[in-house]
Every structure is written in C-alpha cells, then in structure tokens.
Amino acid sequence: MALRAHLNIAGPAVLVLVLMIAPLLVPTYWVMILSEILILGLMAVSFNLLLGYSGLLSFGQGAFFGIGAYSAALMLQAGYTNLFLILLVGMLLALIIAAVVGFFSVKLDEIFFAMITLGFGMLLFSIAHNWRDVTRGSDGLPVFVLPTLNFFGAEVSFYSPIHMYYLVFSVVLVAIVLLWLIVHSPFGLVLRATRENKQRVSFVGGKVNLLRIVAFTISGTFTGLAGVLFCLFNSMATPEFMHWSFSAKPVIMSIIGGTGVFLGPLFGAAIFFFLEQIIIRFTENWMLFLGVVLVLIVIYFPQGVLGTLKSKLLKGEPK
C-alpha cells in the first residue's frame, strides 16, 4: 500500500518537475521534440479513455485531431488571435463532431467499432483533402501569425520554441489533470465496468450507449485540443492528420506505454519519439525498426512498458 501510494504521488510530481526544467537543460531541437511528445501524448491519453477505460478501439482519432488543427488554422487566417478563443473553439468543434460520430459508432464493438470509426475518420479526411477552397487540399493550411497571450500585463508571443514549449506544457498539464479526474470519478468507474461487462452494467440500470457516447465525446474533445496545439506548434494544418495512418499513432503509443496505466500512453509517446530520433540517425527506414521494437514490447511487456514495470515493481502489494 505504502509503495503504491508513494509511487502514485511522487511519480507525477517528479515528472512535472522534470518537464518544467527540461527546456533549460536540453538543446532547442530537443525542446521541440518534447513539445511534440506532450501534444501526441495528450492525444494518446485521451484516446486511451476509449481503448484502456472503455475497451473501444477507435481508429478515427486523427479526425478530431485534424478538426482541432484546421479550426485553429482557419481562425488564425481569419485574424482571430485570442489564444483561449482558439483553444475553446477547436475543442468545441471536436466535441460536436465526436458526439455525432460517437452516436453512430458506440452501438458496435471490437473490430466493427474500429472499422466504423476508421470509416468516419476517412470520410472527414476526404473532406479536408478535397475541399480545396477552404482547406487548400493536400498543400495544407499554413499559419503565419501565432496567437499571443497577455501574461500579467506583458504580451507573450510563441514564436520561440521555448515559449511554445511552455504553452504546450501548461495546456497539456491542465488537460491531463482533467482527464485524470474524469478517469477516477464515479463516471470513470462505471466506464471501466462497461469495458469489463456491458451486459451487467445494463442489467443494473446503466445506459451503456449513453456512457460510451459521453466517453467518446470527451476523448474527441481532448484530442481536438491536442490538434489545436499541434497546429500552433507546427504552424500548419494538413489533411494527413486525419488519415487513418495518423490515427494509428495513439494506438501504437498506448500499446507501447500500457493501456492499463493512466500515464502509459504518454510514456508510449515519449518512447515512440525517442526511438524515432535515435534510429533515424542510422537509417531512413525507421519504421522497420519501430516494427521490431513493437514486436519485442508486445512479447516482453504484455501490459506495455509502464504497465509491466509498474506491476513488477508493485508485485505483492495489495491493490
């Protein structure tokens, strides 16, 4: 009990501290990699609300990421530069579309759920790809002016990678704390119950489909937020965010890190990017080696890297 309690408090505290001082210690290039890890990590953690906590494998998560990104790019092009407005509108649009997609998808399970979400994702991808008047198609939408923030009277811009990092870090931190609260709430517990046994939930009075729609919508909303951040970070929204191969990223990250641990997907994102950075120094074909590493992880870390390490460390500790 003691070890688990210590780990649950000290772990996140140390992580936040390290992430806060990291930009002062590593070169700018790595600050940018860290920003990317945090953004994709947020996407993976919100995706895992479905895979890990609801037992639903969504293969269309990229669509909501793209909606957030396009919403930010279009607003900035139209001259709206209020940071909070851009974050909120991106989340709101993702929320609405996720609620609609969720409404049609949650009645299905397993591979059928994966296929219908993939289908919706590709439908939205096609819109982004082919509606050239608005999205400029495969060229993507560039962003030239970034929003600014009035920080206690001082005007803060985000053109420097360090400023961008702290913006990403703050938003991701707030989002992850909110997701943590949701996962540990009564809603989160009932959601895990639907993952275990949806029939039993329905036979004690729970509305399984409604619970799933809400989970899907929350997941899509936070993924949309990650998309907004990525558009600001990347200064570009492109249709590739909404392609099914992009939707595979949070799946891979969650499985690498561990779907049974709240921060597992964030660790998965970190491992994913570190591997990419290391392998790419030696060969262009980094996906080949990612494949090899993925196979090894699935075999030797059945609960994901963080999940397996945690359960090894806490072996014999009561739950």
Place this chain on the structure above:
Amino acid sequence: MKSDAVLRIDNLGHDYGKFKVIENISLSIGAGKLSALIGPNGAGKTTFYNAISGKFPPTRGRVFLADEDVTGLPSHRIVDKGMCRSFQITNIFTHLTVQENVAIPLIIQQKKHFKMFGNAFKNGEMIHKVRQVLEQVGLADRGEQVVANLAYGDKRLVEMAIVLARVPRVILLDEPTAGMNPEETENMIRLIKKLASVSGTTFFITEHDMKVVFSLAEKIYVLHQGHLLAEGTPEEIRSNTEVQEAYLGRKVHA
C-alpha cells in the same frame, strides 16, 4: 385488473423464427414470496427470463411489475422499475475489486454515473452502503480483492451482491447454484433463505437442481417444452405424476 401480485405474467410467448420456445405462460407472484421455475434442460427457462428481464422483448404477452406494464422495456429501464437479475453464467466485473463491483450499481442507482469529479470511495455514505451489501452476502473482508482472484463460489456471491445493491423489489436468479460444489450450494441456499426471510424482497429463481428447489421454494412452477405444466407447493409438485413423467423423459399424456 388490480392485483396484489408484485410480478404478473400474462400469456407470455416467445419464438425463435418459427419455433415457439415458450407459449401461453401466465403466472402471478405475490410480494415477499420465494418461487421457483423448474424444468428439464431446454424447457425454455432462460428464454422466459430473458424475455421478462429486458434482454429481448417477448413475441407475445405482457409483463407487469406491481400492475405497471413493463413489457418490452430495455433492461436498464426494468431495473429502474425494481426488477434485477443474475445470470446462469457468472456475470460480474472480473478485473475490478469486490467493492467496486458493488459500488457500480449503487452509483447508477444514485444517478451519479455521469458525475465526472470526485471519487466514489471518498464518500462515507458509499463506503457504508458497499459494506452493508458485502456483509449481507458474507464478503465484507474481501472488499479490496480483485474479483478475478476469488474462488468460483465467491464470484457467484459477488453477482448476488451486485443484484442486492440495487435493492430490487423482485430478484430473478437464473440457476444461482450452477457449477457450485455441495458446500457452496449449501451456503447459497442458506443465503437466499436468509435474504428472503428478512428483506421482504420477492425472489423468483430457476433451478434444475431439485434438492435446491425443494429446500427453498414456497411455490414451484414447472416448465416443460415451453408450456407451464404444473404449479403448486413443493408437496403438490413432488406428487404430481405429470411432472415425474416430464423429468423421467417419458411422453406426457394430455
């Protein structure tokens, strides 16, 4: 038609395609009674249960809970109306702890299943209620254990606790002792007897184990090839020749 029955079934029938699995079942169960539905395998017991508990709507007939028509309602609505069931194959939340298993129906009953903040177990009232239910089934010392690690008999008790947590007026138990060893069976019989005597809850169980049925039920309904063959007290059923023939597998003469 007003009646003091807490559960009343009128002319219930269900078809799978052209095959009439159950047909013309009418019965009426008074409040606080412990009744049993028996019948050889394939008699239609589970189909009957599924049709009245909202797993699927029955093809024909009506189901009333204390005079309110609940025919064809989805399962979660029927639970809200006061009838909750167990399943023949243990139906619980395997990778959650025992207390979480019990907290889930309580959270749903209190309409807190869309509450996004706060922890269910930081609430003193919730802890107290979970403990009460676990004490009823004798699992109070197992609260923190993950259900997957429990013995089979204890898993069946967890399902009983899940059902009890909703404090239903009518509890349907589908073969509550299926797969249990003699000691676990004994224990379950004692538990059902105790619950029925103190709570005023109406129990309606299906069983194929005659010993269990005769030691528990005040009233027995016999289902045979989808029809109600007989109903009565255990003594009446025991001495009914038609029932004996049905169970021995001989042809029943009408």
